[in-house]
Amino acid sequence: MEEVNRSRSPRVIVAIPCFNEERFIGSVVAKAKRYVDRVVVIDDGSTDDSAEVAEAAGATVYRHPKNQGYGAAISSALEQGRTLGAEVLVILDGDGQHDPKDIPRLIQPILEGKADIVIGSRFLEKANRIPLYRRIGQRVLNTATNVSSGQKLTDSQSGCRAYSAAALEKLKLSERGMAVSSQMQFAIKEAGLRVAEVPIAVLYAEKAKRSPVGHGVNVFTRVLVLFTLRHPMVIFGTPALICWGIGLWFGFRTLDIYSDTNKLASGHALATILFCLAGLLGLFAALMLQAMRELIRGEASDIVKQIYKKISRE
Ligand SMILES: Nc1nc2c(ncn2[C@@H]2O[C@H](COP(=O)(O)OP(=O)(O)OP(=O)(O)O)[C@@H](O)[C@H]2O)c(=O)[nH]1
Ligand SMILES: [Mg+2]
Structure with a gap:
């Protein structure tokens, strides 16, 4: 995909949540820089050299003094987007699973005024090779989140998303862990934000960092809690x-x-x-x-x- 002509475009910022990703963060930052005005890395209390590597690659690093969880990193990313006056904020993972080449496609519906939030869906891209157990787990979480939030998405857990300034203003999240993506789906519905989904590439070259069952059960439980609190x-x-x-x-x-x-x-x-x-x-x-x-x-x-x-x- 071609690079975006930045001269007349609105201010686009990429924020990358990062926890101990020194092996990947440098190349993610370097690639993302080609498509946006500024790259911010939310270093979530990494104990390795992630922050230094990100800085050397050209990112502004915002540090959590200690590890607070993926959800907390996402909240900080949204906050940084608001503070830095992003007209479009893109969030993608720092472990190289997302491809910054997808950024232009991701921000397009916002630039055209057709959406407030764009979800990069791993399941709309046929070429993606997603392990079966992950597809099954994702399907369960999709169904649980879609039914309980009333907002239908093909990829409720995607970490690759773009937000308009209006979405940044309206989205205030409290989940500290991985359930933040599901909570966002409730928030999208409640705030009446316009959503678009675009296909994105995803890479599963590394072993899963945490137990997929534990992760799935945790997110599922939080979705139930979110639903219970609302109904x-x-x-x-x-x-x-x-x-x-x-x-x-x-x-x-x-x-x-x-x-x-x-x-x-x-x-x-x-x-x-x-x-x-x-x-x-x-x-x-x-x-x-x-x-x-x-x-x-x-x-x-x-x-x-x-x-x-x-x-x-x-
Ligand atoms: N796991 C984890 N990731 C965090 C945390 N804070 C920030 N992150 C970053 O959030 C992004 C997503 O986390 P991942 O652990 O890769 O989540 P995932 O892609 O669902 O899981 P994998 O398939 O195992 O990679 C990565 O860029 C992490 O570095 C945290 O406390 N825990
Ligand atoms: Mg990952």
Whole structure:
């Protein structure tokens, strides 16, 4: 792909999260520099020479004093994009798995005003050779993230993305680990950002750095938590209703048996109490989470303000 003519283009910055990538970061920075105005490396507390190598290759290095996780590095990258006045910010991995040649294709929909965020999808590029176990794991995480966020993407975990200035303003993320990409999908939906996906190349030459199962389970659990926090009534309210239904059934059976035999069926009575208690707990959890959610979103404080206004008028 040809290099972008930078003379009349908006300010494009690349930010690269980096944790102990001294073997690759230099060449990633050098290649990325050809396509953008500035390359920033977010050194996430590396204990090797990543920061020095990145600097020597021409990057500005922003350092975390200690390792904080991929998500924290992404938040710092977005922050750097805002601080440096990026009109387009590209984020790609520092381990050489992404190809900086894809940058022009990645930023195109933003430059044309067609998208606020562009996801580089590994699964739209047929030539990519992705190990089977990774494809299966990614498929599970895609489905979980797509269904729970309501935003459909072909590659929910892609680390190669481009952001417009508007997207940078709206995206504030709290996940510190690998689940940050899934959290972003929730945030995209909630902020109503326009998304485009473009095919990107990906290279799987090295062994996976961490256990794919552990990684998958961790992201999956965080997706469940993100969904629960947004829909507490579905997650806790539905089982609570089912528990009450079962509790009621046992209750009626207990009464039935008592009226027929004049004896208390203690097993049925105990089941009635247990299921009704579980239902009550579920409802309590749902209401608590819903209240917290409204407080966080400021809805409750708006209600308090309205009541206060009304009282002061009277
Ligand atoms: N694993 C990890 N990567 C980090 C961290 N902070 C920043 N990174 C960088 O984030 C990018 C993505 O991390 P990777 O470990 O390569 O994630 P991945 O590509 O999903 O996993 P692999 O297929 O094993 O490479 C790399 O450029 C890392 O250097 C961190 O705390 N842990
Ligand atoms: Mg990688």
